[in-house]
Amino acid sequence: MTIDSIAGSSVELNDEGFLTDPAQWNEDVAVELARREGIDPLTERHWEVLRFMRAEFEAKGTGPTVRLLGKTSGVPVKELYELFPKGPAKLAAKIAGIPKPRGCI
Amino acid sequence: MSDSIEKVSIIISKGSLEGIYPGLIMANGARAEGIDANLFFTFFGLDAIHAKRLNHIKVAAVGNPGMHMASLVGVLPGMSAIATHMMEKKMEQFDIPDIPEFMELIGDTGCGIYACKASVDLFGFTKEDFIEQVNDVITVGEFYDIAAGGEIIFT
Numbered sequence: 001m002t003i004d005s006i007a008g009s010s011v012e013l014n015d016e017g018f019l020t021d022p023a024q025w026n027e028d029v030a031v032e033l034a035r036r037e038g039i040d041p042l043t044e045r046h047w048e049v050l051r052f053m054r055a056e057f058e059a060k061g062t063g064p065t066v067r068l069l070g071k072t073s074g075v076p077v078k079e080l081y082e083l084f085p086k087g088p089a090k091l092a093a094k095i096a097g098i099p100k101p102r103g104c105i
Numbered sequence: 106m107s108d109s110i111e112k113v114s115i116i117i118s119k120g121s122l123e124g125i126y127p128g129l130i131m132a133n134g135a136r137a138e139g140i141d142a143n144l145f146f147t148f149f150g151l152d153a154i155h156a157k158r159l160n161h162i163k164v165a166a167v168g169n170p171g172m173h174m175a176s177l178v179g180v181l182p183g184m185s186a187i188a189t190h191m192m193e194k195k196m197e198q199f200d201i202p203d204i205p206e207f208m209e210l211i212g213d214t215g216c217g218i219y220a221c222k223a224s225v226d227l228f229g230f231t232k233e234d235f236i237e238q239v240n241d242v243i244t245v246g247e248f249y250d251i252a253a254g255g256e257i258i259f260t
Contacts (some may be wrong), residue, residue: 020248066133067202081213081215085139087139088137105134105200105202
């Protein structure tokens with residue numbers, strides 16, 4: 001657990017770099033987290049996915065797996081892997097400030 | 106030894122439902138974690154990528170202690186179909202994709218998908234018999250090249 005200063009605010013991250021408190025997230029934090037993951041700039045398509053993930057988390061308490069993301073976000077799986085090359089659900093969750101989704105499919 | 110797994114190559118050698126799914130789940134799961142992955146289908150595993158057969162994969166009802174059902178019951182005509190149907194209904198409930206949909210998904214994740222040349226020759230198949238997600242028909246040597254530097258999982 002580390003406390004990081006991101007985009008001017010104090011943000012707590014767990015060992016894997018995920019926000020421990022989703023409420024500490026804002027769009028500037030997202031931009032910085034994305035930059036650290038090698039995604040720069042965040043395009044509108046990226047934001048579509050990020051907003052979707054936060055909405056899912058708010059509605060269901062957990063983020064979606066890649067398959068669910070591909071089926072319900074309007075962004076197909078192939079494109080998800082282009083936008084977020086290393087594990088889209090995991091990466092998008094990290095940048096969106098929500099916990100890592102737990103699911104096998 | 107590094108801390109994380111960077112690449113995994115999974116061999117699928119069985120043609121039953123329960124023999125095929127673990128490999129597919131591991132390949133898709135690897136890609137979801139950002140791990141490079143390859144699938145290598147050999148022997149009866151080829152059924153999972155054969156365009157005409159992948160819709161008819163069954164659960165083994167005979168000689169399968171995991172079924173918790175006596176083989177004497179399992180040999181009865183229709184038992185395999187019933188067992189398969191029950192399993193498929195359950196999987197649908199948990200939103201586990203059927204094999205054709207799963208192969209499409211795995212292909213979209215950028216996983217390498219290969220057929221074993223020796224088995225393809227043995228069964229008299231050609232690349233045209235397979236689903237479009239299959240990258241190539243390769244030899245075991247070529248598989249080792251592709252798998253080099255990563256983990257190899259045999260299922």
